[in-house]
Amino acid sequence: MKSKKNQGLFPMLPLLLFIVVFLVGPLVYMVALSFATNNEGYGVTWKFTLENYTRITDPVYLQTFIQSFQLAITSTVIISLLGYPFGYFMAKLSAKWKKRVMLFIMLPFWVNSLIRLYGWIIILQTKGVLNGLLLKLGIISEPLKILYSYPAIVVGMVYALLPFMILSVYSSAEKLDWSLIEASRDLGATSFQAFRTVTLKLTLPGLLSGIILTFIPSMGLFFIADILGGNKIVLVGSLIQDQMNRGSNWPFAAALAVVLTILTTIMIWLYRKITNVKELEGLY
Amino acid sequence: MKRNSKIANIYLGIILFFMYFPIAMVVLYSFNDSRLTVSWKGFSLQWYEKLFSNQALMEALGNSLLLGVLSCFLSAVLGTLGAVGLAKLKWKSKGIIEYVSILPLMIPEIILGMVFLAFFSLLGMPFGMLTLLVAHTVFCVPYILMQVKARLVGMDKALEEAALDLGATPVRAFFDVTLPMITPAVLSGSLLAFAMSMDDVVISVFVSGPRTSTLPLKVYTQLKTGVTPEINALCTLMLAVTILVIILWKIAAGLSKKNKKGRQQI
Numbered sequence: 001m002k003s004k005k006n007q008g009l010f011p012m013l014p015l016l017l018f019i020v021v022f023l024v025g026p027l028v029y030m031v032a033l034s035f036a037t038n039n040e041g042y043g044v045t046w047k048f049t050l051e052n053y054t055r056i057t058d059p060v061y062l063q064t065f066i067q068s069f070q071l072a073i074t075s076t077v078i079i080s081l082l083g084y085p086f087g088y089f090m091a092k093l094s095a096k097w098k099k100r101v102m103l104f105i106m107l108p109f110w111v112n113s114l115i116r117l118y119g120w121i122i123i124l125q126t127k128g129v130l131n132g133l134l135l136k137l138g139i140i141s142e143p144l145k146i147l148y149s150y151p152a153i154v155v156g157m158v159y160a161l162l163p164f165m166i167l168s169v170y171s172s173a174e175k176l177d178w179s180l181i182e183a184s185r186d187l188g189a190t191s192f193q194a195f196r197t198v199t200l201k202l203t204l205p206g207l208l209s210g211i212i213l214t215f216i217p218s219m220g221l222f223f224i225a226d227i228l229g230g231n232k233i234v235l236v237g238s239l240i241q242d243q244m245n246r247g248s249n250w251p252f253a254a255a256l257a258v259v260l261t262i263l264t265t266i267m268i269w270l271y272r273k274i275t276n277v278k279e280l281e282g283l284y
Numbered sequence: 285m286k287r288n289s290k291i292a293n294i295y296l297g298i299i300l301f302f303m304y305f306p307i308a309m310v311v312l313y314s315f316n317d318s319r320l321t322v323s324w325k326g327f328s329l330q331w332y333e334k335l336f337s338n339q340a341l342m343e344a345l346g347n348s349l350l351l352g353v354l355s356c357f358l359s360a361v362l363g364t365l366g367a368v369g370l371a372k373l374k375w376k377s378k379g380i381i382e383y384v385s386i387l388p389l390m391i392p393e394i395i396l397g398m399v400f401l402a403f404f405s406l407l408g409m410p411f412g413m414l415t416l417l418v419a420h421t422v423f424c425v426p427y428i429l430m431q432v433k434a435r436l437v438g439m440d441k442a443l444e445e446a447a448l449d450l451g452a453t454p455v456r457a458f459f460d461v462t463l464p465m466i467t468p469a470v471l472s473g474s475l476l477a478f479a480m481s482m483d484d485v486v487i488s489v490f491v492s493g494p495r496t497s498t499l500p501l502k503v504y505t506q507l508k509t510g511v512t513p514e515i516n517a518l519c520t521l522m523l524a525v526t527i528l529v530i531i532l533w534k535i536a537a538g539l540s541k542k543n544k545k546g547r548q549q550i
Binding site for chain 1: 287288292293295296299300302303304305306307308309310313361362363365366368369370371372373374375381384385387388390391392393394395397398399400401402403406418421422425429458479482483485486489490499500503504507508515516519522523526527530
C-alpha cells in the first residue's frame, strides 16, 4: 500500500508546479533584481549593489512613499467611517433584506472598475452633473474644479474599495451574539458603552481585515490616481510602473516593490497578531 | 434590540444610492445624442452603431472574452485539483503551499504585474495572449482554491472512501463522487475568476505587450487620452453582459441546490 502521507500529492502536482514556476519564480527574481545594477540605457548587470534601496531614501522618492501612505490612510479612514456602520446595520437586517443588500453590494464588484470610475468623471467634471446641480441650486456661482484634484482621487479610492470594508465588517457583525449587547444594557451600560465594550470589540477582526483589504490595494491602484487625478499626484504604484516602462530602471522598480511587499506583509502579520485570526475576514 | 432604526435604514439606502449613481450616469449618457457628455440632447443609439464598427474595440473585446474563458478554465482545473490534493495531503508544510497559492490576493496587483513583466522577459516569452493567460491564471487560482477548499471542509469524506472500498479507482472516485459534490464551488469560483480576468487593468498593463489589447486596457487608454461616447455604450453593454452572467449564475446555483435536495431524498 502506498504511504498515506503522500496521498493527494498527485492531483496537487500541476498546481504546485505552476505556482513554483510562475509565482515563486517571479517573486524570487524580483528580490534578486532589486540587488542588481542597472545599466545606462537598457538591461541589468548582475553585480550586487544596495544602491536601489538607498535611492528610495532620496527625498523625491521618499515623498512619493509619504504621499501614497497619506492617500491610503485618508481613504482607509473615510472607508472605515462609511463602511463600518453599513456592515453593522446590514447585519441587523432581516434575512430576506440581508440577501438583497448583499446582491446590491456585489453587483458593482462585477462592473468593470474603469466603468465605475468613468461614471465619476461624468459627475465630477467641470461641466458635469455635480456642478450643474450645484449651479442650478444656487449653492455655487462658478463651477468647482474637482476632477483632476486630490479630492477626486480620494472619491475614486473610497468608491472602489468601500465594498471590501462593508463585506468584512458585515461578516464579523453577522456572527455577533446580540444577547451580549442586551446583557450589557441590562447591566446598566449606556448604548455607547455597550457599543464600545461589546460590539466594537467583537467586530474588530472584521474592521481590521477591512482596513487591510482597503489599505493594501490603495497603495497600488495607480490607474485611479491616473484617471481621476490627472497624473498630478505620483503614487508608489505609478512610480513602479514608470520605472518599468519609460524609466526602464528595473532594479529600482524591483526595490520599490520589495519595500512595498514588506510593508504589506508587516500589516497582515500585525493583523494576525492582534486578532488571532488566520484568514482575512470577508475575503472569500 | 436586533432591529435597525429608521435612520440606519436610510443610511444604507444613501450609501447604495452613491454606489449606483455613477453607473447610472454611464448608462444614461450612452443614449445621449450629443458628442459631449455635458448636456442631454435626446435619445440616440448612434454610439452603439459606431461602437460595432470600431474594429479595434471589437478585437479587444474578443481578446478579453477568450482570455477570460481560458484563464478561468485553466485556473479551475489547477485550483480544483490543488484543493482536493491539499485536503488529502498530510505534510507539515502543506500550509505553506496553500499560503503561497493564495499570495496573489495578499500582495498589491502592481507588484504582480511588475514581477511578471520582469520574469517573462527573462524567460524570453513573447508578450501577448500567452503571457496574459499565464498572469491571469496565477491571480485567478486563489479564488477557485478557496471556494473549493471551503466546500471540501463541509463534505462527507466517507462517501469517497466507500467508493474506493467498493473497488473504484481513485480517478473514478474523484469524477463520480467528489467532483459532483464540489461542482457548485468550482462554478462560483470560476465565475468570480472570469469576472476578475475581465476586469483586470493593473496586471494586464504590464504583460500585454505592444500589439495585444484587452477591453479594460482599451478603455483605460481611451479614458486617459480623451473620452468618446462610444465608451459609454461599450460600458453599458459590458454591464448588461455582467448582469446576464449573474442571472445565469443564480439560475445555475438554484439548479445545483435542487439537485442536492433531490439527492438527499434518495
